[in-house]
Amino acid sequence: MTRPEQAVENRFESTARLPQQVFKRADELAFAFTDSALLTALGGWEVLKACAQHFKDDSIFAVVVHHLSTKEYASVFPAMSLRPEATRELYINWLDERRSNGDGLLYIDARTVAFTGSSEKWGLWIDQDQELAVLGAPRTQLVSVAERQVDGFEWVSASDVADLLAPSFYPEPVSAEFLDRLTGAYADSLI
Structure with missing residues:
Protein backbone atom coordinates (compact mmCIF):
# COMPACT_ATOMS: atom_id res chain seq x y z
CA MET A 1 0.00 0.00 0.00
CA THR A 2 1.39 3.43 -0.92
CA ARG A 3 1.77 6.22 1.67
CA PRO A 4 -1.24 8.18 0.28
CA GLU A 5 -3.38 5.03 0.35
CA GLN A 6 -2.30 4.23 3.91
CA ALA A 7 -2.98 7.77 5.16
CA VAL A 8 -6.42 7.87 3.54
CA THR A 15 -16.23 1.86 1.73
CA ALA A 16 -18.71 4.29 3.35
CA ARG A 17 -20.69 6.81 1.30
CA LEU A 18 -22.62 9.90 2.31
CA PRO A 19 -24.88 10.26 4.25
CA GLN A 20 -22.95 7.69 6.31
CA GLN A 21 -20.07 8.83 8.48
CA VAL A 22 -16.98 8.55 6.27
CA PHE A 23 -14.37 9.58 8.88
CA LYS A 24 -12.68 7.17 11.25
CA ARG A 25 -12.46 8.37 14.86
CA ALA A 26 -15.28 10.80 14.06
CA ASP A 27 -15.93 11.48 17.74
CA GLU A 28 -12.62 13.42 17.80
CA LEU A 29 -13.74 15.72 14.96
CA ALA A 30 -16.05 18.54 14.02
CA PHE A 31 -17.30 18.99 10.45
CA ALA A 32 -18.01 21.68 7.89
CA PHE A 33 -19.66 21.27 4.47
CA THR A 34 -19.41 23.08 1.16
CA ASP A 35 -20.01 22.44 -2.53
CA SER A 36 -18.04 19.61 -4.17
CA ALA A 37 -16.98 22.04 -6.91
CA LEU A 38 -14.24 22.94 -4.44
CA LEU A 39 -12.32 20.04 -6.03
CA THR A 40 -11.50 22.08 -9.13
CA ALA A 41 -12.16 25.61 -7.90
CA LEU A 42 -9.39 28.17 -7.87
CA GLY A 43 -9.39 28.14 -4.06
CA GLY A 44 -9.59 24.36 -3.64
CA TRP A 45 -5.83 23.89 -3.54
CA GLU A 46 -5.64 26.80 -1.08
CA VAL A 47 -7.99 24.97 1.32
CA LEU A 48 -5.81 21.85 1.14
CA LYS A 49 -2.66 23.91 1.69
CA ALA A 50 -4.25 25.75 4.63
CA CYS A 51 -5.12 22.45 6.29
CA ALA A 52 -1.63 21.05 5.70
CA GLN A 53 0.09 24.20 6.95
CA HIS A 54 -2.12 24.40 10.03
CA PHE A 55 -1.26 20.81 11.00
CA LYS A 56 2.39 21.15 9.91
CA ASP A 57 2.05 18.36 7.35
CA ASP A 58 4.94 17.74 5.01
CA SER A 59 2.62 16.13 2.42
CA ILE A 60 -0.95 16.35 1.17
CA PHE A 61 -2.37 13.02 0.05
CA ALA A 62 -5.38 12.20 -2.11
CA VAL A 63 -6.92 8.93 -3.23
CA VAL A 64 -9.85 8.40 -5.57
CA VAL A 65 -12.10 6.07 -3.58
CA HIS A 66 -14.92 5.81 -6.11
CA HIS A 67 -14.59 6.12 -9.88
CA LEU A 68 -17.00 5.95 -12.82
CA SER A 69 -14.93 3.28 -14.49
CA THR A 70 -16.18 -0.25 -14.16
CA LYS A 71 -12.65 -1.43 -14.83
CA GLU A 72 -10.30 -1.96 -11.93
CA TYR A 73 -6.93 -0.23 -11.85
CA ALA A 74 -5.28 -3.43 -10.64
CA SER A 75 -7.36 -2.71 -7.49
CA VAL A 76 -5.60 0.66 -7.04
CA PHE A 77 -7.31 3.96 -7.71
CA PRO A 78 -5.31 7.06 -8.65
CA ALA A 79 -3.44 8.62 -5.73
CA MET A 80 -1.55 11.88 -5.22
CA SER A 81 1.17 13.07 -2.89
CA LEU A 82 2.22 16.73 -3.04
CA ARG A 83 4.10 19.02 -0.71
CA PRO A 84 2.06 21.94 0.66
CA GLU A 85 4.48 24.31 -1.08
CA ALA A 86 3.58 22.82 -4.47
CA THR A 87 1.86 24.99 -7.03
CA ARG A 88 -1.79 24.69 -7.89
CA GLU A 89 -0.68 23.67 -11.39
CA LEU A 90 0.77 20.40 -10.08
CA TYR A 91 -2.52 19.67 -8.32
CA ILE A 92 -4.52 20.51 -11.47
CA ASN A 93 -2.17 18.34 -13.56
CA TRP A 94 -3.13 15.39 -11.33
CA LEU A 95 -6.84 16.18 -11.72
CA ASP A 96 -6.40 16.48 -15.50
CA GLU A 97 -4.73 13.08 -15.70
CA ARG A 98 -6.18 10.72 -18.27
CA ARG A 99 -5.65 7.06 -17.45
CA SER A 100 -3.78 5.00 -20.02
CA ASN A 101 -6.69 2.52 -20.17
CA GLY A 102 -8.80 5.09 -22.04
CA ASP A 103 -10.89 6.40 -19.14
CA GLY A 104 -11.81 10.07 -19.09
CA LEU A 105 -10.19 12.87 -17.14
CA LEU A 106 -9.72 12.16 -13.46
CA TYR A 107 -11.63 15.23 -12.22
CA ILE A 108 -14.70 14.09 -14.19
CA ASP A 109 -14.58 10.34 -13.64
CA ALA A 110 -13.54 10.46 -9.98
CA ARG A 111 -16.84 10.47 -8.09
CA THR A 112 -15.35 10.47 -4.58
CA VAL A 113 -11.92 11.77 -3.62
CA ALA A 114 -10.46 11.68 -0.09
CA PHE A 115 -7.71 14.07 1.03
CA THR A 116 -5.62 14.16 4.18
CA GLY A 117 -2.19 15.27 5.28
CA SER A 118 0.80 13.39 6.66
CA SER A 119 -0.44 14.12 10.21
CA GLU A 120 -3.78 12.42 9.36
CA LYS A 121 -5.45 14.89 11.77
CA TRP A 122 -7.76 16.34 9.14
CA GLY A 123 -9.58 15.12 6.07
CA LEU A 124 -11.56 16.44 3.14
CA TRP A 125 -14.06 14.06 1.52
CA ILE A 126 -15.43 15.23 -1.84
CA ASP A 127 -18.48 13.41 -3.20
CA GLN A 128 -19.28 14.64 -6.70
CA ASP A 129 -22.48 12.57 -6.97
CA GLN A 130 -23.99 14.26 -3.91
CA GLU A 131 -22.22 17.54 -4.85
CA LEU A 132 -20.95 17.83 -1.30
CA ALA A 133 -17.54 18.28 0.35
CA VAL A 134 -16.99 17.49 4.04
CA LEU A 135 -14.05 18.88 5.98
CA GLY A 136 -13.29 17.13 9.26
CA ALA A 137 -10.75 18.21 11.88
CA PRO A 138 -10.53 18.70 15.64
CA ARG A 139 -13.00 21.47 16.55
CA THR A 140 -10.58 24.26 17.47
CA GLN A 141 -8.44 23.65 14.41
CA LEU A 142 -11.43 23.30 12.07
CA VAL A 143 -12.68 26.74 13.02
CA SER A 144 -9.25 28.24 12.20
CA VAL A 145 -9.06 26.51 8.82
CA ALA A 146 -12.69 27.19 7.84
CA TRP A 155 -18.71 26.38 5.05
CA VAL A 156 -21.98 25.27 6.65
CA SER A 157 -23.09 22.75 9.26
CA ALA A 158 -24.77 19.42 8.50
CA SER A 159 -28.14 20.94 9.37
CA ASP A 160 -27.69 23.59 6.64
CA VAL A 161 -26.69 21.45 3.64
CA ALA A 162 -30.10 21.23 1.91
CA ASP A 163 -29.26 24.01 -0.57
CA LEU A 164 -25.93 22.35 -1.41
CA LEU A 165 -27.66 19.02 -2.01
CA ALA A 166 -30.55 20.42 -4.08
CA PRO A 167 -28.87 19.95 -7.50
CA SER A 168 -28.17 16.26 -6.87
CA PHE A 169 -31.83 15.59 -6.01
CA TYR A 170 -33.37 17.81 -8.73
CA PRO A 171 -36.20 17.85 -9.79
CA GLU A 172 -37.30 16.28 -6.49
CA PRO A 173 -36.75 18.06 -3.18
CA VAL A 174 -33.84 16.92 -1.05
CA SER A 175 -34.76 13.68 0.68
CA ALA A 176 -35.70 14.20 4.33
CA GLU A 177 -34.34 10.73 5.08
CA PHE A 178 -30.97 11.64 3.55
CA LEU A 179 -30.84 14.89 5.55
CA ASP A 180 -31.77 13.11 8.79
CA ARG A 181 -29.09 10.46 8.27
CA LEU A 182 -26.47 13.09 7.39
CA THR A 183 -27.35 15.27 10.38
CA GLY A 184 -27.25 12.23 12.65
CA ALA A 185 -23.84 11.15 11.37
CA TYR A 186 -22.32 14.64 11.45
CA ALA A 187 -24.12 16.14 14.44
CA ASP A 188 -20.94 17.72 15.81
CA SER A 189 -20.67 20.20 12.98
CA LEU A 190 -18.73 23.44 12.77
CA ILE A 191 -21.58 25.90 13.09
Whole structure:
Protein backbone atom coordinates (compact mmCIF):
# COMPACT_ATOMS: atom_id res chain seq x y z
CA MET A 1 0.00 0.00 0.00
CA THR A 2 1.39 3.43 -0.92
CA ARG A 3 1.77 6.22 1.67
CA PRO A 4 -1.24 8.18 0.28
CA GLU A 5 -3.38 5.03 0.35
CA GLN A 6 -2.30 4.23 3.91
CA ALA A 7 -2.98 7.77 5.16
CA VAL A 8 -6.42 7.87 3.54
CA GLU A 9 -7.20 4.40 4.90
CA ASN A 10 -6.22 5.57 8.40
CA ARG A 11 -8.43 8.69 8.24
CA PHE A 12 -11.48 7.42 6.30
CA GLU A 13 -13.92 4.54 6.03
CA SER A 14 -13.27 4.18 2.31
CA THR A 15 -16.23 1.86 1.73
CA ALA A 16 -18.71 4.29 3.35
CA ARG A 17 -20.69 6.81 1.30
CA LEU A 18 -22.62 9.90 2.31
CA PRO A 19 -24.88 10.26 4.25
CA GLN A 20 -22.95 7.69 6.31
CA GLN A 21 -20.07 8.83 8.48
CA VAL A 22 -16.98 8.55 6.27
CA PHE A 23 -14.37 9.58 8.88
CA LYS A 24 -12.68 7.17 11.25
CA ARG A 25 -12.46 8.37 14.86
CA ALA A 26 -15.28 10.80 14.06
CA ASP A 27 -15.93 11.48 17.74
CA GLU A 28 -12.62 13.42 17.80
CA LEU A 29 -13.74 15.72 14.96
CA ALA A 30 -16.05 18.54 14.02
CA PHE A 31 -17.30 18.99 10.45
CA ALA A 32 -18.01 21.68 7.89
CA PHE A 33 -19.66 21.27 4.47
CA THR A 34 -19.41 23.08 1.16
CA ASP A 35 -20.01 22.44 -2.53
CA SER A 36 -18.04 19.61 -4.17
CA ALA A 37 -16.98 22.04 -6.91
CA LEU A 38 -14.24 22.94 -4.44
CA LEU A 39 -12.32 20.04 -6.03
CA THR A 40 -11.50 22.08 -9.13
CA ALA A 41 -12.16 25.61 -7.90
CA LEU A 42 -9.39 28.17 -7.87
CA GLY A 43 -9.39 28.14 -4.06
CA GLY A 44 -9.59 24.36 -3.64
CA TRP A 45 -5.83 23.89 -3.54
CA GLU A 46 -5.64 26.80 -1.08
CA VAL A 47 -7.99 24.97 1.32
CA LEU A 48 -5.81 21.85 1.14
CA LYS A 49 -2.66 23.91 1.69
CA ALA A 50 -4.25 25.75 4.63
CA CYS A 51 -5.12 22.45 6.29
CA ALA A 52 -1.63 21.05 5.70
CA GLN A 53 0.09 24.20 6.95
CA HIS A 54 -2.12 24.40 10.03
CA PHE A 55 -1.26 20.81 11.00
CA LYS A 56 2.39 21.15 9.91
CA ASP A 57 2.05 18.36 7.35
CA ASP A 58 4.94 17.74 5.01
CA SER A 59 2.62 16.13 2.42
CA ILE A 60 -0.95 16.35 1.17
CA PHE A 61 -2.37 13.02 0.05
CA ALA A 62 -5.38 12.20 -2.11
CA VAL A 63 -6.92 8.93 -3.23
CA VAL A 64 -9.85 8.40 -5.57
CA VAL A 65 -12.10 6.07 -3.58
CA HIS A 66 -14.92 5.81 -6.11
CA HIS A 67 -14.59 6.12 -9.88
CA LEU A 68 -17.00 5.95 -12.82
CA SER A 69 -14.93 3.28 -14.49
CA THR A 70 -16.18 -0.25 -14.16
CA LYS A 71 -12.65 -1.43 -14.83
CA GLU A 72 -10.30 -1.96 -11.93
CA TYR A 73 -6.93 -0.23 -11.85
CA ALA A 74 -5.28 -3.43 -10.64
CA SER A 75 -7.36 -2.71 -7.49
CA VAL A 76 -5.60 0.66 -7.04
CA PHE A 77 -7.31 3.96 -7.71
CA PRO A 78 -5.31 7.06 -8.65
CA ALA A 79 -3.44 8.62 -5.73
CA MET A 80 -1.55 11.88 -5.22
CA SER A 81 1.17 13.07 -2.89
CA LEU A 82 2.22 16.73 -3.04
CA ARG A 83 4.10 19.02 -0.71
CA PRO A 84 2.06 21.94 0.66
CA GLU A 85 4.48 24.31 -1.08
CA ALA A 86 3.58 22.82 -4.47
CA THR A 87 1.86 24.99 -7.03
CA ARG A 88 -1.79 24.69 -7.89
CA GLU A 89 -0.68 23.67 -11.39
CA LEU A 90 0.77 20.40 -10.08
CA TYR A 91 -2.52 19.67 -8.32
CA ILE A 92 -4.52 20.51 -11.47
CA ASN A 93 -2.17 18.34 -13.56
CA TRP A 94 -3.13 15.39 -11.33
CA LEU A 95 -6.84 16.18 -11.72
CA ASP A 96 -6.40 16.48 -15.50
CA GLU A 97 -4.73 13.08 -15.70
CA ARG A 98 -6.18 10.72 -18.27
CA ARG A 99 -5.65 7.06 -17.45
CA SER A 100 -3.78 5.00 -20.02
CA ASN A 101 -6.69 2.52 -20.17
CA GLY A 102 -8.80 5.09 -22.04
CA ASP A 103 -10.89 6.40 -19.14
CA GLY A 104 -11.81 10.07 -19.09
CA LEU A 105 -10.19 12.87 -17.14
CA LEU A 106 -9.72 12.16 -13.46
CA TYR A 107 -11.63 15.23 -12.22
CA ILE A 108 -14.70 14.09 -14.19
CA ASP A 109 -14.58 10.34 -13.64
CA ALA A 110 -13.54 10.46 -9.98
CA ARG A 111 -16.84 10.47 -8.09
CA THR A 112 -15.35 10.47 -4.58
CA VAL A 113 -11.92 11.77 -3.62
CA ALA A 114 -10.46 11.68 -0.09
CA PHE A 115 -7.71 14.07 1.03
CA THR A 116 -5.62 14.16 4.18
CA GLY A 117 -2.19 15.27 5.28
CA SER A 118 0.80 13.39 6.66
CA SER A 119 -0.44 14.12 10.21
CA GLU A 120 -3.78 12.42 9.36
CA LYS A 121 -5.45 14.89 11.77
CA TRP A 122 -7.76 16.34 9.14
CA GLY A 123 -9.58 15.12 6.07
CA LEU A 124 -11.56 16.44 3.14
CA TRP A 125 -14.06 14.06 1.52
CA ILE A 126 -15.43 15.23 -1.84
CA ASP A 127 -18.48 13.41 -3.20
CA GLN A 128 -19.28 14.64 -6.70
CA ASP A 129 -22.48 12.57 -6.97
CA GLN A 130 -23.99 14.26 -3.91
CA GLU A 131 -22.22 17.54 -4.85
CA LEU A 132 -20.95 17.83 -1.30
CA ALA A 133 -17.54 18.28 0.35
CA VAL A 134 -16.99 17.49 4.04
CA LEU A 135 -14.05 18.88 5.98
CA GLY A 136 -13.29 17.13 9.26
CA ALA A 137 -10.75 18.21 11.88
CA PRO A 138 -10.53 18.70 15.64
CA ARG A 139 -13.00 21.47 16.55
CA THR A 140 -10.58 24.26 17.47
CA GLN A 141 -8.44 23.65 14.41
CA LEU A 142 -11.43 23.30 12.07
CA VAL A 143 -12.68 26.74 13.02
CA SER A 144 -9.25 28.24 12.20
CA VAL A 145 -9.06 26.51 8.82
CA ALA A 146 -12.69 27.19 7.84
CA GLU A 147 -12.32 30.90 8.67
CA ARG A 148 -10.19 31.18 5.54
CA GLN A 149 -13.09 31.67 3.17
CA VAL A 150 -12.71 30.60 -0.44
CA ASP A 151 -14.42 32.88 -2.95
CA GLY A 152 -17.83 31.44 -3.79
CA PHE A 153 -17.70 28.74 -1.08
CA GLU A 154 -19.24 29.00 2.34
CA TRP A 155 -18.71 26.38 5.05
CA VAL A 156 -21.98 25.27 6.65
CA SER A 157 -23.09 22.75 9.26
CA ALA A 158 -24.77 19.42 8.50
CA SER A 159 -28.14 20.94 9.37
CA ASP A 160 -27.69 23.59 6.64
CA VAL A 161 -26.69 21.45 3.64
CA ALA A 162 -30.10 21.23 1.91
CA ASP A 163 -29.26 24.01 -0.57
CA LEU A 164 -25.93 22.35 -1.41
CA LEU A 165 -27.66 19.02 -2.01
CA ALA A 166 -30.55 20.42 -4.08
CA PRO A 167 -28.87 19.95 -7.50
CA SER A 168 -28.17 16.26 -6.87
CA PHE A 169 -31.83 15.59 -6.01
CA TYR A 170 -33.37 17.81 -8.73
CA PRO A 171 -36.20 17.85 -9.79
CA GLU A 172 -37.30 16.28 -6.49
CA PRO A 173 -36.75 18.06 -3.18
CA VAL A 174 -33.84 16.92 -1.05
CA SER A 175 -34.76 13.68 0.68
CA ALA A 176 -35.70 14.20 4.33
CA GLU A 177 -34.34 10.73 5.08
CA PHE A 178 -30.97 11.64 3.55
CA LEU A 179 -30.84 14.89 5.55
CA ASP A 180 -31.77 13.11 8.79
CA ARG A 181 -29.09 10.46 8.27
CA LEU A 182 -26.47 13.09 7.39
CA THR A 183 -27.35 15.27 10.38
CA GLY A 184 -27.25 12.23 12.65
CA ALA A 185 -23.84 11.15 11.37
CA TYR A 186 -22.32 14.64 11.45
CA ALA A 187 -24.12 16.14 14.44
CA ASP A 188 -20.94 17.72 15.81
CA SER A 189 -20.67 20.20 12.98
CA LEU A 190 -18.73 23.44 12.77
CA ILE A 191 -21.58 25.90 13.09
